[in-house]
Amino acid sequence: MIIDLRSDTVTKPSADMMEAMMSAQIGDDVYKEDPTINALETKVAEMFGKSHALFFPSGTMANQTALKLHTNPGEQVICDKYAHIYNYEGGGASFNSGISCNLLDGHRGMFTAEQVIEAINPPEFYHSPLTTLVEIENTTNKGGGACWDFNEILKIKDVCKANGLGFHLDGARLWNALVEKNETPKQYGEAFDTISVCLSKGLGCPIGSVLVGDETIMKNAMRIRKIFGGGMRQGGFLAAAGLFALENNIERLSKDHKKARELAEVLNHSNFVKVVEPVETNIVIFELNEKYTEKQFLELLFAKNIKIIGMGSNKLRLVTHSNYVENQHDSVLCFLKNL
Structure with a gap:
Protein backbone atom coordinates (compact mmCIF):
# COMPACT_ATOMS: atom_id res chain seq x y z
CA MET A 1 0.00 0.00 0.00
CA ILE A 2 1.30 3.44 -0.97
CA ILE A 3 1.46 6.01 1.84
CA ASP A 4 0.99 9.28 -0.01
CA LEU A 5 2.09 12.39 1.90
CA ARG A 6 2.76 14.58 -1.14
CA SER A 7 -0.31 16.74 -0.55
CA ASP A 8 -3.78 16.80 0.97
CA THR A 9 -5.03 17.00 -2.63
CA VAL A 10 -4.53 13.23 -3.02
CA THR A 11 -7.51 12.38 -0.80
CA LYS A 12 -10.35 10.22 -2.09
CA PRO A 13 -14.00 10.49 -0.99
CA SER A 14 -15.10 8.35 1.92
CA ALA A 15 -17.92 5.84 1.51
CA ASP A 16 -20.32 8.23 3.27
CA MET A 17 -19.29 11.10 1.00
CA MET A 18 -19.77 8.91 -2.08
CA GLU A 19 -23.24 7.98 -0.87
CA ALA A 20 -24.11 11.66 -0.48
CA MET A 21 -22.79 12.37 -3.98
CA MET A 22 -24.74 9.56 -5.63
CA SER A 23 -28.00 10.61 -3.99
CA ALA A 24 -27.67 14.29 -4.95
CA GLN A 25 -30.44 16.16 -6.73
CA ILE A 26 -29.05 17.70 -9.89
CA GLY A 27 -29.92 20.21 -12.59
CA ASP A 28 -28.20 22.47 -15.10
CA ASP A 29 -25.98 24.86 -13.17
CA VAL A 30 -25.25 27.03 -16.23
CA TYR A 31 -28.94 27.95 -15.96
CA LYS A 32 -28.50 28.08 -12.14
CA GLU A 33 -30.94 25.15 -11.87
CA ASP A 34 -28.78 22.68 -9.97
CA PRO A 35 -30.35 22.61 -6.48
CA THR A 36 -27.33 21.04 -4.80
CA ILE A 37 -24.86 23.59 -6.18
CA ASN A 38 -27.26 26.36 -5.21
CA ALA A 39 -27.47 24.92 -1.68
CA LEU A 40 -23.68 24.72 -1.41
CA GLU A 41 -23.22 28.31 -2.59
CA THR A 42 -25.87 29.55 -0.16
CA LYS A 43 -24.31 27.65 2.73
CA VAL A 44 -20.78 28.92 2.11
CA ALA A 45 -21.97 32.50 1.58
CA GLU A 46 -23.89 32.37 4.87
CA MET A 47 -20.91 30.87 6.70
CA PHE A 48 -18.79 33.87 5.74
CA GLY A 49 -21.57 36.44 6.08
CA LYS A 50 -21.46 37.29 2.38
CA SER A 51 -24.35 37.70 -0.03
CA HIS A 52 -22.92 35.74 -2.95
CA ALA A 53 -20.88 32.60 -3.60
CA LEU A 54 -19.91 30.75 -6.77
CA PHE A 55 -18.77 27.12 -7.17
CA PHE A 56 -15.59 26.51 -9.20
CA PRO A 57 -13.79 23.41 -10.47
CA SER A 58 -10.51 24.53 -8.86
CA GLY A 59 -8.96 26.93 -6.41
CA THR A 60 -6.73 28.35 -9.13
CA MET A 61 -9.76 29.29 -11.22
CA ALA A 62 -11.45 30.84 -8.18
CA ASN A 63 -8.35 32.90 -7.39
CA GLN A 64 -7.87 33.95 -10.99
CA THR A 65 -11.49 35.07 -11.16
CA ALA A 66 -11.01 37.13 -8.00
CA LEU A 67 -7.93 38.82 -9.46
CA LYS A 68 -9.88 39.75 -12.57
CA LEU A 69 -12.84 41.04 -10.54
CA HIS A 70 -10.59 43.37 -8.56
CA THR A 71 -8.26 44.70 -11.26
CA ASN A 72 -7.86 46.07 -14.77
CA PRO A 73 -4.97 45.31 -17.15
CA GLY A 74 -1.79 47.16 -16.27
CA GLU A 75 -2.57 47.31 -12.56
CA GLN A 76 -0.73 45.58 -9.71
CA VAL A 77 -1.50 43.24 -6.82
CA ILE A 78 0.57 43.24 -3.63
CA CYS A 79 1.32 39.72 -2.39
CA ASP A 80 4.05 37.72 -0.70
CA LYS A 81 6.95 36.21 -2.63
CA TYR A 82 5.64 32.79 -1.53
CA ALA A 83 2.09 33.49 -2.79
CA HIS A 84 0.31 30.69 -4.63
CA ILE A 85 -1.13 33.16 -7.15
CA TYR A 86 2.44 34.07 -8.14
CA ASN A 87 4.29 30.75 -7.86
CA TYR A 88 1.77 28.05 -8.65
CA GLU A 89 -0.96 29.35 -10.93
CA GLY A 90 0.87 29.17 -14.23
CA GLY A 91 1.45 32.91 -14.64
CA GLY A 92 -2.30 33.38 -14.75
CA ALA A 93 -2.23 36.82 -13.14
CA SER A 94 -0.36 38.23 -16.13
CA PHE A 95 -2.04 36.06 -18.79
CA ASN A 96 -5.65 36.28 -17.61
CA SER A 97 -5.78 39.73 -16.05
CA GLY A 98 -2.76 41.54 -17.50
CA ILE A 99 -1.53 42.53 -14.05
CA SER A 100 1.81 42.39 -12.26
CA CYS A 101 2.69 41.27 -8.73
CA ASN A 102 4.55 43.44 -6.24
CA MET A 110 3.17 36.43 5.78
CA PHE A 111 3.86 40.17 5.76
CA THR A 112 2.87 43.23 7.79
CA ALA A 113 0.60 46.20 7.27
CA GLU A 114 3.68 48.43 7.29
CA GLN A 115 5.11 46.48 4.37
CA VAL A 116 1.86 46.98 2.47
CA ILE A 117 1.97 50.73 3.05
CA GLU A 118 5.52 50.89 1.69
CA ALA A 119 4.57 48.82 -1.37
CA ILE A 120 1.62 50.93 -2.56
CA ASN A 121 2.60 52.85 -5.68
CA PRO A 122 1.61 56.56 -5.58
CA PRO A 123 -1.64 56.75 -7.58
CA GLU A 124 -0.62 60.00 -9.27
CA PHE A 125 2.73 58.55 -10.44
CA TYR A 126 1.64 57.17 -13.81
CA HIS A 127 5.05 55.64 -14.57
CA SER A 128 4.42 52.78 -12.12
CA PRO A 129 1.56 50.27 -12.14
CA LEU A 130 -1.54 51.35 -10.26
CA THR A 131 -1.87 49.35 -7.05
CA THR A 132 -5.46 48.10 -6.71
CA LEU A 133 -5.38 44.87 -4.72
CA VAL A 134 -3.71 43.16 -1.75
CA GLU A 135 -3.79 39.36 -1.60
CA ILE A 136 -2.83 37.02 1.23
CA GLU A 137 -2.85 33.24 1.64
CA ASN A 138 -3.95 31.47 4.83
CA THR A 139 -2.58 28.98 5.64
CA THR A 140 0.60 29.58 3.65
CA ASN A 141 1.44 26.63 1.42
CA LYS A 142 5.09 27.41 0.69
CA GLY A 143 5.40 28.76 4.22
CA GLY A 144 4.72 25.33 5.71
CA GLY A 145 1.07 25.66 6.70
CA ALA A 146 1.65 28.77 8.81
CA CYS A 147 -1.38 30.67 10.14
CA TRP A 148 -1.68 34.43 9.94
CA ASP A 149 -2.14 36.59 13.04
CA PHE A 150 -5.71 37.82 12.59
CA ASN A 151 -4.86 41.14 14.22
CA GLU A 152 -2.34 41.77 11.44
CA ILE A 153 -5.01 40.90 8.88
CA LEU A 154 -7.25 43.58 10.40
CA LYS A 155 -4.43 46.12 10.19
CA ILE A 156 -3.95 45.30 6.50
CA LYS A 157 -7.71 45.63 5.99
CA ASP A 158 -7.52 49.17 7.40
CA VAL A 159 -4.66 50.00 5.02
CA CYS A 160 -6.68 48.69 2.09
CA LYS A 161 -9.73 50.69 3.10
CA ALA A 162 -7.72 53.88 3.56
CA ASN A 163 -6.16 53.50 0.11
CA GLY A 164 -9.14 52.20 -1.84
CA LEU A 165 -7.61 48.76 -2.43
CA GLY A 166 -9.37 45.44 -2.75
CA PHE A 167 -8.50 42.68 -0.27
CA HIS A 168 -8.57 39.04 -1.39
CA LEU A 169 -7.88 35.89 0.62
CA ASP A 170 -6.60 32.72 -0.98
CA GLY A 171 -8.14 30.47 1.64
CA ALA A 172 -7.23 27.14 0.06
CA ARG A 173 -6.44 25.80 3.54
CA LEU A 174 -8.39 28.37 5.55
CA TRP A 175 -10.36 25.56 7.21
CA ASN A 176 -7.10 24.37 8.80
CA ALA A 177 -6.37 27.86 10.13
CA LEU A 178 -9.89 28.24 11.53
CA VAL A 179 -9.62 24.97 13.44
CA GLU A 180 -6.09 25.61 14.70
CA LYS A 181 -6.69 29.24 15.76
CA ASN A 182 -10.29 28.79 16.94
CA GLU A 183 -11.48 31.49 14.54
CA THR A 184 -14.73 31.76 12.59
CA PRO A 185 -15.60 32.16 8.89
CA LYS A 186 -17.59 35.31 9.68
CA GLN A 187 -14.47 36.99 11.10
CA TYR A 188 -12.81 36.49 7.75
CA GLY A 189 -15.90 37.49 5.81
CA GLU A 190 -15.86 40.83 7.60
CA ALA A 191 -12.17 41.37 6.87
CA PHE A 192 -11.98 40.49 3.16
CA ASP A 193 -13.77 41.61 0.01
CA THR A 194 -13.41 38.18 -1.60
CA ILE A 195 -12.38 34.77 -0.26
CA SER A 196 -11.69 31.53 -2.10
CA VAL A 197 -11.94 28.28 -0.13
CA CYS A 198 -11.02 24.78 -1.31
CA LEU A 199 -13.13 21.72 -0.63
CA SER A 200 -10.66 19.29 -2.21
CA LYS A 201 -7.78 19.49 0.27
CA GLY A 202 -8.27 18.88 3.99
CA LEU A 203 -12.03 18.47 3.62
CA GLY A 204 -11.50 15.47 1.36
CA CYS A 205 -13.72 16.30 -1.63
CA PRO A 206 -12.75 15.05 -5.09
CA ILE A 207 -12.97 18.52 -6.63
CA GLY A 208 -14.16 22.04 -6.04
CA SER A 209 -13.64 25.50 -4.58
CA VAL A 210 -16.00 28.34 -3.74
CA LEU A 211 -15.48 32.09 -4.16
CA VAL A 212 -17.47 34.37 -1.85
CA GLY A 213 -18.07 38.11 -1.82
CA ASP A 214 -20.80 40.70 -1.77
CA GLU A 215 -23.04 41.58 -4.71
CA THR A 216 -21.04 44.52 -6.08
CA ILE A 217 -17.74 42.67 -6.44
CA MET A 218 -19.33 39.35 -7.47
CA LYS A 219 -21.69 40.62 -10.17
CA ASN A 220 -19.35 39.60 -13.01
CA ALA A 221 -17.98 36.42 -11.39
CA MET A 222 -20.13 34.06 -13.43
CA ARG A 223 -19.18 35.80 -16.67
CA ILE A 224 -15.48 35.49 -15.85
CA ARG A 225 -15.91 31.84 -14.85
CA LYS A 226 -17.54 31.28 -18.26
CA ILE A 227 -14.60 32.96 -20.02
CA PHE A 228 -12.23 30.65 -18.13
CA GLY A 229 -14.30 27.62 -19.17
CA GLY A 230 -15.52 26.86 -15.66
CA GLY A 231 -19.24 26.51 -16.22
CA MET A 232 -20.39 23.02 -15.24
CA ARG A 233 -23.75 21.48 -16.03
CA GLN A 234 -24.96 18.74 -13.65
CA GLY A 235 -22.30 19.48 -11.06
CA GLY A 236 -24.52 18.74 -8.09
CA PHE A 237 -22.79 15.39 -7.59
CA LEU A 238 -19.62 17.35 -6.80
CA GLU A 251 -13.35 19.48 13.06
CA ARG A 252 -11.42 16.35 12.12
CA LEU A 253 -8.66 18.57 10.65
CA SER A 254 -7.18 18.76 14.14
CA LYS A 255 -6.24 15.07 13.77
CA ASP A 256 -4.15 15.92 10.72
CA HIS A 257 -2.44 18.70 12.66
CA LYS A 258 -1.61 16.31 15.48
CA LYS A 259 -0.06 13.80 13.09
CA ALA A 260 2.00 16.55 11.46
CA ARG A 261 3.36 17.67 14.84
CA GLU A 262 4.27 14.08 15.70
CA LEU A 263 6.13 13.69 12.42
CA ALA A 264 7.96 16.97 13.05
CA GLU A 265 8.93 15.79 16.52
CA VAL A 266 10.57 12.65 15.12
CA LEU A 267 12.32 14.62 12.38
CA ASN A 268 13.63 17.12 14.94
CA HIS A 269 15.34 14.29 16.83
CA SER A 270 16.75 12.53 13.78
CA ASN A 271 20.38 12.54 12.67
CA PHE A 272 19.62 13.37 9.03
CA VAL A 273 17.68 16.62 9.37
CA LYS A 274 19.24 20.07 9.54
CA VAL A 275 16.08 21.99 10.46
CA VAL A 276 12.31 21.51 10.67
CA GLU A 277 10.12 24.55 10.15
CA PRO A 278 7.54 25.23 12.89
CA VAL A 279 4.39 23.15 12.40
CA GLU A 280 0.97 24.67 13.06
CA THR A 281 -1.34 22.75 10.78
CA ASN A 282 -0.92 19.80 8.39
CA ILE A 283 2.25 20.71 6.47
CA VAL A 284 5.79 19.77 7.52
CA ILE A 285 8.76 21.29 5.69
CA PHE A 286 12.25 20.18 6.64
CA GLU A 287 15.80 20.45 5.34
CA LEU A 288 18.25 17.54 5.20
CA ASN A 289 21.81 17.71 6.43
CA GLU A 290 24.77 16.19 4.60
CA LYS A 291 23.83 12.58 5.45
CA TYR A 292 21.46 12.27 2.47
CA THR A 293 20.82 14.18 -0.71
CA GLU A 294 17.24 15.04 -1.51
CA LYS A 295 17.20 12.40 -4.27
CA GLN A 296 18.62 9.70 -1.98
CA PHE A 297 16.10 10.45 0.75
CA LEU A 298 13.13 10.37 -1.63
CA GLU A 299 14.36 7.04 -2.99
CA LEU A 300 14.68 5.60 0.52
CA LEU A 301 11.10 6.55 1.31
CA PHE A 302 9.73 5.35 -2.00
CA ALA A 303 11.37 1.95 -1.44
CA LYS A 304 9.06 1.72 1.60
CA ASN A 305 6.05 2.91 -0.46
CA ILE A 306 6.13 6.37 1.13
CA LYS A 307 5.71 9.38 -1.14
CA ILE A 308 6.63 12.96 -0.19
CA ILE A 309 7.65 16.00 -2.23
CA GLY A 310 11.13 17.39 -2.84
CA MET A 311 11.27 21.19 -2.95
CA GLY A 312 14.86 21.59 -4.12
CA SER A 313 18.00 22.54 -2.17
CA ASN A 314 17.57 19.49 0.11
CA LYS A 315 14.21 20.76 1.40
CA LEU A 316 11.25 18.39 1.51
CA ARG A 317 7.55 18.62 2.31
CA LEU A 318 4.98 16.21 3.64
CA VAL A 319 1.29 16.86 4.18
CA THR A 320 -1.10 14.92 6.41
CA HIS A 321 -4.71 14.36 5.38
CA SER A 322 -7.86 12.30 5.91
CA ASN A 323 -6.63 9.27 3.96
CA TYR A 324 -3.41 9.13 5.99
CA VAL A 325 -4.70 6.76 8.65
CA GLU A 326 -3.29 5.60 11.99
CA ASN A 327 -1.56 2.43 10.86
CA GLN A 328 0.14 4.35 8.04
CA HIS A 329 1.18 7.04 10.50
CA ASP A 330 2.68 4.45 12.84
CA SER A 331 4.62 2.93 9.93
CA VAL A 332 6.05 6.28 8.85
CA LEU A 333 7.03 7.23 12.40
CA CYS A 334 8.75 3.87 12.89
CA PHE A 335 10.61 4.18 9.59
CA LEU A 336 11.85 7.70 10.34
CA LYS A 337 12.94 6.75 13.86
CA ASN A 338 15.04 3.88 12.55
CA LEU A 339 16.48 5.56 9.48
Whole structure:
Protein backbone atom coordinates (compact mmCIF):
# COMPACT_ATOMS: atom_id res chain seq x y z
CA MET A 1 0.00 0.00 0.00
CA ILE A 2 1.30 3.44 -0.97
CA ILE A 3 1.46 6.01 1.84
CA ASP A 4 0.99 9.28 -0.01
CA LEU A 5 2.09 12.39 1.90
CA ARG A 6 2.76 14.58 -1.14
CA SER A 7 -0.31 16.74 -0.55
CA ASP A 8 -3.78 16.80 0.97
CA THR A 9 -5.03 17.00 -2.63
CA VAL A 10 -4.53 13.23 -3.02
CA THR A 11 -7.51 12.38 -0.80
CA LYS A 12 -10.35 10.22 -2.09
CA PRO A 13 -14.00 10.49 -0.99
CA SER A 14 -15.10 8.35 1.92
CA ALA A 15 -17.92 5.84 1.51
CA ASP A 16 -20.32 8.23 3.27
CA MET A 17 -19.29 11.10 1.00
CA MET A 18 -19.77 8.91 -2.08
CA GLU A 19 -23.24 7.98 -0.87
CA ALA A 20 -24.11 11.66 -0.48
CA MET A 21 -22.79 12.37 -3.98
CA MET A 22 -24.74 9.56 -5.63
CA SER A 23 -28.00 10.61 -3.99
CA ALA A 24 -27.67 14.29 -4.95
CA GLN A 25 -30.44 16.16 -6.73
CA ILE A 26 -29.05 17.70 -9.89
CA GLY A 27 -29.92 20.21 -12.59
CA ASP A 28 -28.20 22.47 -15.10
CA ASP A 29 -25.98 24.86 -13.17
CA VAL A 30 -25.25 27.03 -16.23
CA TYR A 31 -28.94 27.95 -15.96
CA LYS A 32 -28.50 28.08 -12.14
CA GLU A 33 -30.94 25.15 -11.87
CA ASP A 34 -28.78 22.68 -9.97
CA PRO A 35 -30.35 22.61 -6.48
CA THR A 36 -27.33 21.04 -4.80
CA ILE A 37 -24.86 23.59 -6.18
CA ASN A 38 -27.26 26.36 -5.21
CA ALA A 39 -27.47 24.92 -1.68
CA LEU A 40 -23.68 24.72 -1.41
CA GLU A 41 -23.22 28.31 -2.59
CA THR A 42 -25.87 29.55 -0.16
CA LYS A 43 -24.31 27.65 2.73
CA VAL A 44 -20.78 28.92 2.11
CA ALA A 45 -21.97 32.50 1.58
CA GLU A 46 -23.89 32.37 4.87
CA MET A 47 -20.91 30.87 6.70
CA PHE A 48 -18.79 33.87 5.74
CA GLY A 49 -21.57 36.44 6.08
CA LYS A 50 -21.46 37.29 2.38
CA SER A 51 -24.35 37.70 -0.03
CA HIS A 52 -22.92 35.74 -2.95
CA ALA A 53 -20.88 32.60 -3.60
CA LEU A 54 -19.91 30.75 -6.77
CA PHE A 55 -18.77 27.12 -7.17
CA PHE A 56 -15.59 26.51 -9.20
CA PRO A 57 -13.79 23.41 -10.47
CA SER A 58 -10.51 24.53 -8.86
CA GLY A 59 -8.96 26.93 -6.41
CA THR A 60 -6.73 28.35 -9.13
CA MET A 61 -9.76 29.29 -11.22
CA ALA A 62 -11.45 30.84 -8.18
CA ASN A 63 -8.35 32.90 -7.39
CA GLN A 64 -7.87 33.95 -10.99
CA THR A 65 -11.49 35.07 -11.16
CA ALA A 66 -11.01 37.13 -8.00
CA LEU A 67 -7.93 38.82 -9.46
CA LYS A 68 -9.88 39.75 -12.57
CA LEU A 69 -12.84 41.04 -10.54
CA HIS A 70 -10.59 43.37 -8.56
CA THR A 71 -8.26 44.70 -11.26
CA ASN A 72 -7.86 46.07 -14.77
CA PRO A 73 -4.97 45.31 -17.15
CA GLY A 74 -1.79 47.16 -16.27
CA GLU A 75 -2.57 47.31 -12.56
CA GLN A 76 -0.73 45.58 -9.71
CA VAL A 77 -1.50 43.24 -6.82
CA ILE A 78 0.57 43.24 -3.63
CA CYS A 79 1.32 39.72 -2.39
CA ASP A 80 4.05 37.72 -0.70
CA LYS A 81 6.95 36.21 -2.63
CA TYR A 82 5.64 32.79 -1.53
CA ALA A 83 2.09 33.49 -2.79
CA HIS A 84 0.31 30.69 -4.63
CA ILE A 85 -1.13 33.16 -7.15
CA TYR A 86 2.44 34.07 -8.14
CA ASN A 87 4.29 30.75 -7.86
CA TYR A 88 1.77 28.05 -8.65
CA GLU A 89 -0.96 29.35 -10.93
CA GLY A 90 0.87 29.17 -14.23
CA GLY A 91 1.45 32.91 -14.64
CA GLY A 92 -2.30 33.38 -14.75
CA ALA A 93 -2.23 36.82 -13.14
CA SER A 94 -0.36 38.23 -16.13
CA PHE A 95 -2.04 36.06 -18.79
CA ASN A 96 -5.65 36.28 -17.61
CA SER A 97 -5.78 39.73 -16.05
CA GLY A 98 -2.76 41.54 -17.50
CA ILE A 99 -1.53 42.53 -14.05
CA SER A 100 1.81 42.39 -12.26
CA CYS A 101 2.69 41.27 -8.73
CA ASN A 102 4.55 43.44 -6.24
CA LEU A 103 6.24 40.74 -4.16
CA LEU A 104 6.82 41.37 -0.47
CA ASP A 105 9.61 39.71 1.49
CA GLY A 106 7.50 38.34 4.30
CA HIS A 107 8.12 35.67 6.91
CA ARG A 108 6.92 32.20 5.85
CA GLY A 109 4.52 33.80 3.38
CA MET A 110 3.17 36.43 5.78
CA PHE A 111 3.86 40.17 5.76
CA THR A 112 2.87 43.23 7.79
CA ALA A 113 0.60 46.20 7.27
CA GLU A 114 3.68 48.43 7.29
CA GLN A 115 5.11 46.48 4.37
CA VAL A 116 1.86 46.98 2.47
CA ILE A 117 1.97 50.73 3.05
CA GLU A 118 5.52 50.89 1.69
CA ALA A 119 4.57 48.82 -1.37
CA ILE A 120 1.62 50.93 -2.56
CA ASN A 121 2.60 52.85 -5.68
CA PRO A 122 1.61 56.56 -5.58
CA PRO A 123 -1.64 56.75 -7.58
CA GLU A 124 -0.62 60.00 -9.27
CA PHE A 125 2.73 58.55 -10.44
CA TYR A 126 1.64 57.17 -13.81
CA HIS A 127 5.05 55.64 -14.57
CA SER A 128 4.42 52.78 -12.12
CA PRO A 129 1.56 50.27 -12.14
CA LEU A 130 -1.54 51.35 -10.26
CA THR A 131 -1.87 49.35 -7.05
CA THR A 132 -5.46 48.10 -6.71
CA LEU A 133 -5.38 44.87 -4.72
CA VAL A 134 -3.71 43.16 -1.75
CA GLU A 135 -3.79 39.36 -1.60
CA ILE A 136 -2.83 37.02 1.23
CA GLU A 137 -2.85 33.24 1.64
CA ASN A 138 -3.95 31.47 4.83
CA THR A 139 -2.58 28.98 5.64
CA THR A 140 0.60 29.58 3.65
CA ASN A 141 1.44 26.63 1.42
CA LYS A 142 5.09 27.41 0.69
CA GLY A 143 5.40 28.76 4.22
CA GLY A 144 4.72 25.33 5.71
CA GLY A 145 1.07 25.66 6.70
CA ALA A 146 1.65 28.77 8.81
CA CYS A 147 -1.38 30.67 10.14
CA TRP A 148 -1.68 34.43 9.94
CA ASP A 149 -2.14 36.59 13.04
CA PHE A 150 -5.71 37.82 12.59
CA ASN A 151 -4.86 41.14 14.22
CA GLU A 152 -2.34 41.77 11.44
CA ILE A 153 -5.01 40.90 8.88
CA LEU A 154 -7.25 43.58 10.40
CA LYS A 155 -4.43 46.12 10.19
CA ILE A 156 -3.95 45.30 6.50
CA LYS A 157 -7.71 45.63 5.99
CA ASP A 158 -7.52 49.17 7.40
CA VAL A 159 -4.66 50.00 5.02
CA CYS A 160 -6.68 48.69 2.09
CA LYS A 161 -9.73 50.69 3.10
CA ALA A 162 -7.72 53.88 3.56
CA ASN A 163 -6.16 53.50 0.11
CA GLY A 164 -9.14 52.20 -1.84
CA LEU A 165 -7.61 48.76 -2.43
CA GLY A 166 -9.37 45.44 -2.75
CA PHE A 167 -8.50 42.68 -0.27
CA HIS A 168 -8.57 39.04 -1.39
CA LEU A 169 -7.88 35.89 0.62
CA ASP A 170 -6.60 32.72 -0.98
CA GLY A 171 -8.14 30.47 1.64
CA ALA A 172 -7.23 27.14 0.06
CA ARG A 173 -6.44 25.80 3.54
CA LEU A 174 -8.39 28.37 5.55
CA TRP A 175 -10.36 25.56 7.21
CA ASN A 176 -7.10 24.37 8.80
CA ALA A 177 -6.37 27.86 10.13
CA LEU A 178 -9.89 28.24 11.53
CA VAL A 179 -9.62 24.97 13.44
CA GLU A 180 -6.09 25.61 14.70
CA LYS A 181 -6.69 29.24 15.76
CA ASN A 182 -10.29 28.79 16.94
CA GLU A 183 -11.48 31.49 14.54
CA THR A 184 -14.73 31.76 12.59
CA PRO A 185 -15.60 32.16 8.89
CA LYS A 186 -17.59 35.31 9.68
CA GLN A 187 -14.47 36.99 11.10
CA TYR A 188 -12.81 36.49 7.75
CA GLY A 189 -15.90 37.49 5.81
CA GLU A 190 -15.86 40.83 7.60
CA ALA A 191 -12.17 41.37 6.87
CA PHE A 192 -11.98 40.49 3.16
CA ASP A 193 -13.77 41.61 0.01
CA THR A 194 -13.41 38.18 -1.60
CA ILE A 195 -12.38 34.77 -0.26
CA SER A 196 -11.69 31.53 -2.10
CA VAL A 197 -11.94 28.28 -0.13
CA CYS A 198 -11.02 24.78 -1.31
CA LEU A 199 -13.13 21.72 -0.63
CA SER A 200 -10.66 19.29 -2.21
CA LYS A 201 -7.78 19.49 0.27
CA GLY A 202 -8.27 18.88 3.99
CA LEU A 203 -12.03 18.47 3.62
CA GLY A 204 -11.50 15.47 1.36
CA CYS A 205 -13.72 16.30 -1.63
CA PRO A 206 -12.75 15.05 -5.09
CA ILE A 207 -12.97 18.52 -6.63
CA GLY A 208 -14.16 22.04 -6.04
CA SER A 209 -13.64 25.50 -4.58
CA VAL A 210 -16.00 28.34 -3.74
CA LEU A 211 -15.48 32.09 -4.16
CA VAL A 212 -17.47 34.37 -1.85
CA GLY A 213 -18.07 38.11 -1.82
CA ASP A 214 -20.80 40.70 -1.77
CA GLU A 215 -23.04 41.58 -4.71
CA THR A 216 -21.04 44.52 -6.08
CA ILE A 217 -17.74 42.67 -6.44
CA MET A 218 -19.33 39.35 -7.47
CA LYS A 219 -21.69 40.62 -10.17
CA ASN A 220 -19.35 39.60 -13.01
CA ALA A 221 -17.98 36.42 -11.39
CA MET A 222 -20.13 34.06 -13.43
CA ARG A 223 -19.18 35.80 -16.67
CA ILE A 224 -15.48 35.49 -15.85
CA ARG A 225 -15.91 31.84 -14.85
CA LYS A 226 -17.54 31.28 -18.26
CA ILE A 227 -14.60 32.96 -20.02
CA PHE A 228 -12.23 30.65 -18.13
CA GLY A 229 -14.30 27.62 -19.17
CA GLY A 230 -15.52 26.86 -15.66
CA GLY A 231 -19.24 26.51 -16.22
CA MET A 232 -20.39 23.02 -15.24
CA ARG A 233 -23.75 21.48 -16.03
CA GLN A 234 -24.96 18.74 -13.65
CA GLY A 235 -22.30 19.48 -11.06
CA GLY A 236 -24.52 18.74 -8.09
CA PHE A 237 -22.79 15.39 -7.59
CA LEU A 238 -19.62 17.35 -6.80
CA ALA A 239 -21.37 20.00 -4.73
CA ALA A 240 -22.94 17.25 -2.60
CA ALA A 241 -19.44 16.21 -1.58
CA GLY A 242 -18.80 19.79 -0.49
CA LEU A 243 -21.96 19.94 1.60
CA PHE A 244 -21.08 16.64 3.25
CA ALA A 245 -17.54 17.85 3.98
CA LEU A 246 -18.67 21.13 5.51
CA GLU A 247 -21.01 19.27 7.83
CA ASN A 248 -18.67 16.42 8.78
CA ASN A 249 -15.00 17.04 8.00
CA ILE A 250 -13.96 20.41 9.43
CA GLU A 251 -13.35 19.48 13.06
CA ARG A 252 -11.42 16.35 12.12
CA LEU A 253 -8.66 18.57 10.65
CA SER A 254 -7.18 18.76 14.14
CA LYS A 255 -6.24 15.07 13.77
CA ASP A 256 -4.15 15.92 10.72
CA HIS A 257 -2.44 18.70 12.66
CA LYS A 258 -1.61 16.31 15.48
CA LYS A 259 -0.06 13.80 13.09
CA ALA A 260 2.00 16.55 11.46
CA ARG A 261 3.36 17.67 14.84
CA GLU A 262 4.27 14.08 15.70
CA LEU A 263 6.13 13.69 12.42
CA ALA A 264 7.96 16.97 13.05
CA GLU A 265 8.93 15.79 16.52
CA VAL A 266 10.57 12.65 15.12
CA LEU A 267 12.32 14.62 12.38
CA ASN A 268 13.63 17.12 14.94
CA HIS A 269 15.34 14.29 16.83
CA SER A 270 16.75 12.53 13.78
CA ASN A 271 20.38 12.54 12.67
CA PHE A 272 19.62 13.37 9.03
CA VAL A 273 17.68 16.62 9.37
CA LYS A 274 19.24 20.07 9.54
CA VAL A 275 16.08 21.99 10.46
CA VAL A 276 12.31 21.51 10.67
CA GLU A 277 10.12 24.55 10.15
CA PRO A 278 7.54 25.23 12.89
CA VAL A 279 4.39 23.15 12.40
CA GLU A 280 0.97 24.67 13.06
CA THR A 281 -1.34 22.75 10.78
CA ASN A 282 -0.92 19.80 8.39
CA ILE A 283 2.25 20.71 6.47
CA VAL A 284 5.79 19.77 7.52
CA ILE A 285 8.76 21.29 5.69
CA PHE A 286 12.25 20.18 6.64
CA GLU A 287 15.80 20.45 5.34
CA LEU A 288 18.25 17.54 5.20
CA ASN A 289 21.81 17.71 6.43
CA GLU A 290 24.77 16.19 4.60
CA LYS A 291 23.83 12.58 5.45
CA TYR A 292 21.46 12.27 2.47
CA THR A 293 20.82 14.18 -0.71
CA GLU A 294 17.24 15.04 -1.51
CA LYS A 295 17.20 12.40 -4.27
CA GLN A 296 18.62 9.70 -1.98
CA PHE A 297 16.10 10.45 0.75
CA LEU A 298 13.13 10.37 -1.63
CA GLU A 299 14.36 7.04 -2.99
CA LEU A 300 14.68 5.60 0.52
CA LEU A 301 11.10 6.55 1.31
CA PHE A 302 9.73 5.35 -2.00
CA ALA A 303 11.37 1.95 -1.44
CA LYS A 304 9.06 1.72 1.60
CA ASN A 305 6.05 2.91 -0.46
CA ILE A 306 6.13 6.37 1.13
CA LYS A 307 5.71 9.38 -1.14
CA ILE A 308 6.63 12.96 -0.19
CA ILE A 309 7.65 16.00 -2.23
CA GLY A 310 11.13 17.39 -2.84
CA MET A 311 11.27 21.19 -2.95
CA GLY A 312 14.86 21.59 -4.12
CA SER A 313 18.00 22.54 -2.17
CA ASN A 314 17.57 19.49 0.11
CA LYS A 315 14.21 20.76 1.40
CA LEU A 316 11.25 18.39 1.51
CA ARG A 317 7.55 18.62 2.31
CA LEU A 318 4.98 16.21 3.64
CA VAL A 319 1.29 16.86 4.18
CA THR A 320 -1.10 14.92 6.41
CA HIS A 321 -4.71 14.36 5.38
CA SER A 322 -7.86 12.30 5.91
CA ASN A 323 -6.63 9.27 3.96
CA TYR A 324 -3.41 9.13 5.99
CA VAL A 325 -4.70 6.76 8.65
CA GLU A 326 -3.29 5.60 11.99
CA ASN A 327 -1.56 2.43 10.86
CA GLN A 328 0.14 4.35 8.04
CA HIS A 329 1.18 7.04 10.50
CA ASP A 330 2.68 4.45 12.84
CA SER A 331 4.62 2.93 9.93
CA VAL A 332 6.05 6.28 8.85
CA LEU A 333 7.03 7.23 12.40
CA CYS A 334 8.75 3.87 12.89
CA PHE A 335 10.61 4.18 9.59
CA LEU A 336 11.85 7.70 10.34
CA LYS A 337 12.94 6.75 13.86
CA ASN A 338 15.04 3.88 12.55
CA LEU A 339 16.48 5.56 9.48
